[in-house]
Amino acid sequence: MDRFAVILAAGKGTRMKSKLYKVLHPVLGKPMVEHVVDQLDNIGVSRQIVIVGHGAEAVQDTLGSRVDYAVQEEQLGTGHAVQMAESELAGKQGATLVVCGDTPLLTAETLEALLAHHEAQDAKVTVLTAIADDATGYGRVIRGEDGNVTKVVEHKDASEAELAIREINTGTYVFDNELLFEALRQVGNDNAQGEYYLPDVISIAKQAGEVVAAHTAPTFDETIGVNDRVALAQAETIMRKRTNERLMRAGVTFMDPASTYISPDAVIGSDTIVYPGTVILGKTVIGSECVIGPNSDIRNSVIEDGATVRQSVLSDSRVGNGAQVGPFAHLRQQAVLGANTRVGNFVEIKKSTFGDGAKASHLSYIGDASIGERVNLGCGSITVNYDGKNKFETVVEADAFVGCNVNLIAPVTVGKGAIVAAGSTITDDVPEEALAIARERQTNKEGYTKR
Secondary structure: OOEEEEEEEOOOOHHHOOOOOHHHOEEOOEEHHHHHHHHHHHOOOOEEEEEEEOEHHHHHHHHHHHOEEEEOOOOOOHHHHHHOOHHHHOOOOOEEEEEEOOOOOOOHHHHHHHHHHHHHOOOOEEEEEEEOOOOOOOOEEEEOOOOOEEEEEOHHHOOHHHHOOOEEEEEEEEEEHHHHHHHHOOOOOOOOOOOOOOOHHHHHHHHOOOOEEEEEOOOOHHHOOOOOHHHHHHHHHHHHHHHHHHHHHOOOEEOOHHHOEEOOOOEEOOOOEEOOOOEEEOOOEEOOOOEEOOOOEEEOOEEOOOOEEOOOEEEOOEEOOOOEEOOOOEEEOOOEEOOOOEEEEEEEEEOOEEOOOOEEEEEEEEEOEEEOOOOEEOOOOEEEOEOOOOEOOEEEOOOOEEOOOOEEEOOEEEOOOOEEOOOOEEOOOEOOOOEEOOOOOOOOOOOOOOO
8 A cells, every 4th residue: 555644844833932943943953844754754655745834945945855845825724734735645545644743753663553553444544542641632532332433522622521531632644545635625614713624534534434543652752742842842851761762772871861862863882881961963873882972062973983082072074993082172074083093182173084093182173184094293283274265185194293383284295204393384295204394493582681
């Protein structure tokens, strides 16, 4: 059976009190709607239609060509929103998931189970439900003796007996695709808000004698929708706990899971230790037996086995086996460190490679450079790579030694095994095994201070 999905992402989200479009608010560093799209990708949905309205361009910039889009010019209810996908999906046979873009905690496992139950019951509609400790404000799901749905009652319309039911409608559904769009044409807007409600499809299906099933999510937390900053913080806490527990069960040590923020897309090997205050976001991959933190910020980077990153910031970079980074180092824009390298305190590396065993122990800026194996860059070494308009490359070949407070004016090459004397400003290439000195000779004025 073909699988389709409609993601409702057209609401402005006024309760967020934000200029940022609601579904783009991040949870563990990733926009909420992207969490939803990722989970749908994981269950093999062939087409995803994202319904956009307010902030459509921002959503499209975030999701790109991964999905298709339909625009809801006026927000006239959830039924009206799904109708916007009719031109893309009408007449197709299969099952269509309808998911809200502000439900970042839904998992592929739950969505897969929902679809499996839908197929097993030969249902035309299947509602994802959850058991709430406090069901106030939620629509109650009323089941018949056969376990299928008799009706969904909104809180304000429920009887005393119905209010005692704790099983609620989460707003996530599976529909027979053909029935969905046929039924939506029958949905009216004769209500206080003048809107077209998607749950009305349930009563239309029941009246036609179709099976309306229900599948209960494993936890209520997984189904929450984020409508304000309080719920956003709750979602962040739940996803952080879920992610950290998964990694701990896979062999990662967290010194304090509550103060550690790891992207659900991150991969961390066994016997790695993560210290408090560490943020690891994006598609970061960390090997085994590493030490990370405390207080490190790592994004979209690769850290190989046995490396240490202490109190440092890394983005879009790679750290080799056994390398030592920090404290207080900054690696960015394709900084690549080889095995057993050492980058110490207050060293910034940008778009540069370090060969195996190379060192920059303190107080350096290395940009647009190729640093060879076993090179030692002394304290205060700087590659002067920018002339105000263009960037130029510095090359320091294997086994060279660069003394303290050296400026390497790019483009320039320091040859293999060469030595650059401390305090030099190098403007010309240095041959292999040469000593380069580029500084004024010292002059002492005797008795100057007395005069």
